[in-house]
Amino acid sequence: MKQLRPYPQVIVTRKAARSLKAGHPWVFEGEVLRMEPAPTDGRQATNGDVVDVFEENGTWQGAGLLSEKSKIRVRIVSRNANDRFDEAFWARKLQWAWDYRKATMGNRALPGCEPDTNCCRVIFSEADGFPGLIVDRYEDVLVAQVGTVGMERLRPTLYPLLLDTLRADGQSIRGIYERGDSPARQKEGLDQHKGWWDGGETIPDSARVMVRENGIVFDLDLENSQKTGFFLDQKYNRRAVRQLASSRRVLDCFCHVGPFGLNAAAGGAKSVRCVDVSQTAIDLARENARLNGLGNLMSFTCANVLEYLPELAKDRARLREEGGPFDLIVLDPPAFTKSRSTIDHAAHGYRQINYDALRLLPRGGYLATCSCSHFMTRDRLAAAIAEAAHDANVQLKQIEERQQAPDHPILWGVPETHYLDFFIFQVV
Template sequence: MKQLRPYPQAVVTKKAARAISAGHPWVFEGEVRSLEPSPATGEAATNGCVVDVREEKGTYLGTGLLSEQSKIRVRLVTRNANDRVDDAFWRRKAAWAWDYRECVMGARALPGAEPDTNCCRVVFSEADGFPGLTVDRYEDVLVSQVGTVGMERLRPTVCPALLDTLRGRGQAIRGIYERNDIASRAKEGLPSYTGWWPEPGACDPGEPSVVARENGVAYALDLVHSQKTGFFLDQKYNRRAVRDIAAGRRVLDCFSHVGPFGLNAAAGGAAFVRCVDISQAACDLAAANARLNGLEDVMGFTCANVFEYLDALIADKRRRTEEGGPFDLIVLDPPAFTKSRKNVSAAARGYREINNQALRLLPRGGYLATCSCSHFMDADRLKDAVAQAAHDANVQLRQVEERQQAPDHPIVWGIPETHYLDFLIFQVV
């Protein structure tokens, strides 16, 4: 490195250098040979600070944020040696992130519905160059989650950059509600807390609740107690795909959470929709959302373990009728059956079982919408599980669509962790 850089330096292994050259932004604990002070100022590295990453021979690889307590020791934010990681740098990144959402979602709203950017992911961590930061927009509220010490230190810089960017583009934003209560923060030595980000000089934003609209469907969201940041936005266009084929059908929405797939099916003209979830609280919220949209007359809600529930429907035709069947469109949106590579085989058996159960309930001509939301259970593994399920159920499938997460959750080539949702629609033939 010919120029004197202002940041401390992390000297890394050849393995780390190869991964960075391939596009991956992480340097793991065992790949850091040494931490050296800034060649320009002599400043030593501290937890959460900005560091340059270089090879032992001096080749510059990138600049990132140091996490001394994490197995992911450095997360890159740029590979451009001309960048200075200052306020202007983060404001550019915030502007690029919003520019991207406006481009890929700004013109896709349903006729007469709200803009698709009214509810969307604004920042998707490494995919937008903000490692450890997730920011979702629900109408006039941004909800953020910080999972890394580097991004925690940058909150006073990043939060104003996001607010100024959106407000400067004419978006009415009350404030940022921080849901920094995720378990992963403990791995970085960070405390757990929630509350409004204290915007200097701003008025009290009020209660952190909102009625959000997606695909023209309204949802009453409690941003304090809900899962993740409040709602699962990544299925936005997959829900629309189900809505497109739901007219006149009897729909079974499994793992329904607060009912977004079922509500979209009902809004699309389904004859009847049964939502099933193991959480009574989720079923109650789904029922409330049905009433909010005037769809309660065509929807029903059952609190049950989905695996046991489907077995009961298969075994008892009368129970099937009582629940609103027979069903000719079944949606499977299960939670991730695995969050680690070592459990992939067990997860595959779970996906195979649940899809087999659904296929045994569907008639010829019926439709199955099924998905996996685990990076480790990738598209090929999901397809294999569904293929085995179809073989075991003695049915043949015709693929209608293969989809992924919505584009506000961008997939960056070279960072496989950014691709975590796969969604398939089939017809039984």
């Protein structure tokens, strides 16, 4: 088999082979022993090419995409020796990804609301077998992030196939907006850019789009918002908060454009205070409240949550001004760590914000809290929350333990795909 396959070869260490056999799709720079040309025609690999990965003893481990400038040198895309990497191969994988979203989210919409697949992640990188590619759907617009040279080279193939897949299923898609401004592209030697993909498609006039999630309207700026425009991974966690919010005074910390707060208000909250350090986010959250007719229930504060919570604990008059005392507090912070080296510092940060929130909650109050960094594992987060509860002299009754929505699938054997952990507690 080794001599018959038409792809250049990457020979890797036993350590790399063990990791690949366990299901992880990455080969790191230091795990490459040597590279060999394709046995059929002597072709040398170029950046972004499909390559075969072999252990030194000759065992084939899979085929992947080469990234010459990245520490992750090869990303596996197939472990089936019969696969050929033509349009049919990629079309099958795209169809599988869309079928998965329909199966896991197609029948979960709230009564009277839009289908949950109208706003969802369609492609989640390694978890769907497209390493370095993220595609989110916002109603009739797709937003794509390409972070690897292999996916960059495949864009002219993948985008039309993806549009064909969705349109064949009756989905109306008017364009693909590219957010090629992620730092990951620099590690691959790729340029930074934003804009509509013009591969034969009519280019929409604006990167603003009105979307519905859980029946709530959001005005999104796809060009200037964080990530691809919205945080779709919390869709069902927001519903869980909505179910608890009735008649309660809610504090939504790190509110971004207001999705947790809006869900709480839609769930019958007595009042909702949204807090974020970004004035732009606060302005968008306020506008989203207006669009949904919830402005009378919601108020907004531009502040650093890390300073804001301790201030409320010290100043009861300020707490009352802000709408407290609160019965339900939501903590949805940005990732406190993006590397393993800073995990201890991050754990301290999670402990501190949970401690500060717990000091503000009465007995019987509710805390919804999470982490969105895969370096902050579930157990490490749980330990930080437990320490916070101990320091605040309260006990926590766990209501739910949740993760990212299923359109962001967790691939076992690939811990990087499990990045969001979400807990809901009652203080007892």
